[in-house]
Amino acid sequence: MSAVNDNLIASAAPDPEAEQFHSILARDGVRIERIVSTGQASPPGFWYDQPHGEWVLLLQGQATVRFHDEADARRLDPGDHVWIEPHRRHRVERTSAAPPAIWLAVHIGAGT
Amino acid sequence: MSAVNDNLIASAAPDPEAEQFHSILARDGVRIERIVSTGQASPPGFWYDQPHGEWVLLLQGQATVRFHDEADARRLDPGDHVWIEPHRRHRVERTSAAPPAIWLAVHIGAGT
Numbered sequence: 146m147s148a149v150n151d152n153l154i155a156s157a158a159p160d161p162e163a164e165q166f167h168s169i170l171a172r173d174g175v176r177i178e179r180i181v182s183t184g185q186a187s188p189p190g191f192w193y194d195q196p197h198g199e200w201v202l203l204l205q206g207q208a209t210v211r212f213h214d215e216a217d218a219r220r221l222d223p224g225d226h227v228w229i230e231p232h233r234r235h236r237v238e239r240t241s242a243a244p245p246a247i248w249l250a251v252h253i254g255a256g257t
Numbered sequence: 258m259s260a261v262n263d264n265l266i267a268s269a270a271p272d273p274e275a276e277q278f279h280s281i282l283a284r285d286g287v288r289i290e291r292i293v294s295t296g297q298a299s300p301p302g303f304w305y306d307q308p309h310g311e312w313v314l315l316l317q318g319q320a321t322v323r324f325h326d327e328a329d330a331r332r333l334d335p336g337d338h339v340w341i342e343p344h345r346r347h348r349v350e351r352t353s354a355a356p357p358a359i360w361l362a363v364h365i366g367a368g369t
Contacts, residue, residue, distance in 0.1 A: 152336040153314065153336045153337075170312055172310060172365055173286065173366060175287050175365050198284060200281075200282055222264065224264040224265045224266035224267060225264050226281065249314065251289065251363060253284055253285050
């Protein structure tokens with residue numbers, strides 16, 4: 146994972162083939178990263194189940210996330226944010242490719 | 258301090274008289290907040306000297322911050338971010354009023 150020090154939006158170099166993860170800061174059990182998505186989604190039937198908490202904020206584009214314990218998916222626009230409790234199962238149903246979806250993720254908890 | 262659950266940008270209700278601080282999440286020694294500034298700056302000669310680390314990201318508007326150990330101030334545009342080490346003295350030289358400057362701050366460290 147490379148680091149990003151420049152502007153989080155201007156320095157994004159989207160790759161249509163794969164999501165990109167850039168570390169911004171890791172300190173005292175907290176890790177801040179930028180994720181650049183270009184249409185990727187979680188595989189069908191796949192659910193993330195993370196041992197740590199994650200707060201995500203969409204900075205650009207659109208995305209749709211779904212929690213296993215909610216009937217409806219949540220559509221995210223820039224400025225929308227979601228707190229994902231440890232072990233709360235979730236998936237990414239959709240991300241925009243044009244413009245790319247740029248996420249800020251703050252991982253909270255030991256071992257992140 | 259009130260909480261904000263809605264879109265961080267759309268739900269901002271700028272107050273020309275005072276900066277506004279809204280808590281988004283507090284967990285495991287981490288506190289995420291939104292700050293909405295409308296032209297405020299640190300008083301002349303005032304320097305913040307914080308015992309904890311703070312990572313800030315500008316989401317909207319413009320701002321200028323200065324570190325005591327740097328000759329030049331840093332101009333921030335949306336997407337620009339700054340890591341402020343504990344006890345690194347700094348001040349806010351300027352914030353935009355139109356549009357308001359919207360900051361995301363991640364406070365990292367015990368007691369935040």
